[in-house]
Amino acid sequence: MGIKRNVIRLALRGRIGLMQAAPARLLLFGYVSYMLAGWAFLSMPVSQVQPVGAIDTLFTSVSAVSTTGLATVAIGGSFSRFGELVMLLLIQAGGLGYMTIGSFAVLSVYHRLGRVRTHTVRQAFNLPEGISPVMFLRSVVWFTLICEGIGAAALYLMFHQAGVPDAMWMAVFHSISAFCTAGFSLFGDSLTQFHDHVGINLAISILSLFGAMGFLIIVDGWRAILGRPRMLGFTSKVIVRITLVLLSLGTLILFVTEPELRALPPDERLMASFFQTMSASTTVGFNTVSISGMSQAVLMILMGLMVVGASPAGTGGGLKTTSFAALLGLVRSTLKNREAVRFFKRRVSDEKLNMATASLAYYSGMCGVALFLLLLTESGHSFESLLFEAVSAMGTVGLSTGITGDLTDLGKLIIIVLMTAGRVGILTFGIALAAHDESRAEEQDDNLVL
Template identity: 35%
Template structure:
């Protein structure tokens, strides 16, 4: 029993739990009633779709709107919701409904799933997560339903509003408009663009940040974590939008034909969606090289800890920049908002970043071997999008070979769970050394 308990530590439970959800979803999508043609998907395509939905990525090998039946679309939507919240949070919701008490082990798993620093108040936080999620998705669904009702029957508009609200709050980016178009028909529509941007941003800042902002009226304080998340997210979004506007302004295939308002909305949306959502209002394959490279950087950074998004996370990026700045200034400590960042945090940031870089480089290299006939940036873009659980694609995904699809499946899974699980697994395994070796010096730089 002790060996079983040791094996099933929180990181391993999370990995096995996500894998089980993906497998169940894949099996459901192979059923004849899941597709419009009544034949179901092949297992590999079903596994790819289920992984993309559960890992809230949005990469698709078949068009969601035209391929799946209503049943298949609802399966995908449930997988997105479970994947966005985390299966432990979703399971806790079921426990609440059944009146079941949350055990100590389940609280440990919740702390791991939400990337929380302690178990204090973890159940209360989960309840608020569920409330925040329900309220934000409801408001988003109402606004989008009203807008879509101008273009389609009211029943379909409500369904589309609910689907796209849940999909984008959970940073999944799945859409039902068909033809692999995503939200390009609404590139100049302020209601759709700003609503979806708000959903993506709220889903990407993290539930811990949401909770602190909710309590700010009473506490009148924000933690260093929340301040770093908000400031970094703001800088990345604004600077990204400005640079994309500049890079694409004269591109006749993207911004050039749009009005000034449309140009601003499209640039803003591209900056926001690159932070792990995957919906798009401009043709990704028609973007200029500078925009594509900037998008790759934004995708790699991703959203924030404890959110529905992926990537190395905004706090990791900020910690690395802060470390570099401290070294340049000749200071020993990394200071954020008059608080010293402990070395354990810096080491974890380096571990997560290097792990992510290694994974992206490896998958890019393998894709360049298995998939022929594309420029190198296409492979790098696809690998980074999968790792960051973004879902943007330059058109390679539907053309992937079976080996390429397996590679992207593994990358999406690792991207959703890898950095977080690695960081906590390191913390769980760390033990004081019995002795320390003599110091050694190597030359750097």
């Protein structure tokens, strides 16, 4: 009885401590628990066709939950159908988000959320006060299932027509992988064999864009269709415009400057340019042409797109298009010597500017430290390849110049940390690791000169 009482007491203390934890730490704990559970399942013999090392199974699990898509082993040839199913569930869990699945299950039983869950859901998706977390979660789950179902049906027809073996499973896997912007493919060459297939390129692009642009804009668009007042009109406008500008500029630059694409016919060249731009900016990570063969100038453009990344409350990573917009407004207003920061003729609050600036600073610092460590552990690879790998991991993109499988164990662990930080959110990851809150420190006027 004494042992049982102690176990119950420890369980209660753990539950109370978890419930009292800051939302950022709760999110980090949730994602890490998913990653460790996935590691355990992928390590089982039934999950593997051929033996996969412990560090590689951990890497695969983290990459799946973070919806990154980087892989140290060939997914299709290393894991069994059961292992692929485990990966698919990890991708779905990572794409929907740690709090979404658990909270949706709670809603199904109790029809309401507790205070801690409500607060954490707002933190996870950056929900404004005007949007109900309950309504938002239900919309997210149903919209995800509908999009992935339609995408799987469309891909099945095209894969079947193209003679792809086991077309149904391939369609389901790639539909979920695309919508969750994971970029995992069961084909050994990603989607390069379909570089000239308009239908498959279009289906993957639409799924990726829907997932990356964020559930907030989907909810807002649905309200507009139903004739209800939109709650995020300005945010939706910023997301759409920034996304379109980045897609257009990236496609144009790749079409004009990339030597690897010049051998293609003009229509295929345009499609490949758009697809790789879309893949980097949505952080989905699929590729229809070889990334390792691209020029350094284009790799720099792709890295810029990966840094900006997707949009808030979406399945993609990166700094987010809204943070990028806020930073653009800050630079423009500073150059014009304006007191207030504006973007699209709307004032950007100091809180949003602080968050965007802090995200960029933390992102740059973490990327710099990771690159320094990778240069120490991976001396056999070039600077630009390691930088591309680090940016891809932090943005949860999954594009690579082909060095992922050749990394040392220490190098893989560094990339694992970057992928985890990218999925939780760069700033949220920093907040979760912060030791204490300095907001109560004595306030004094600063004499800092800028």
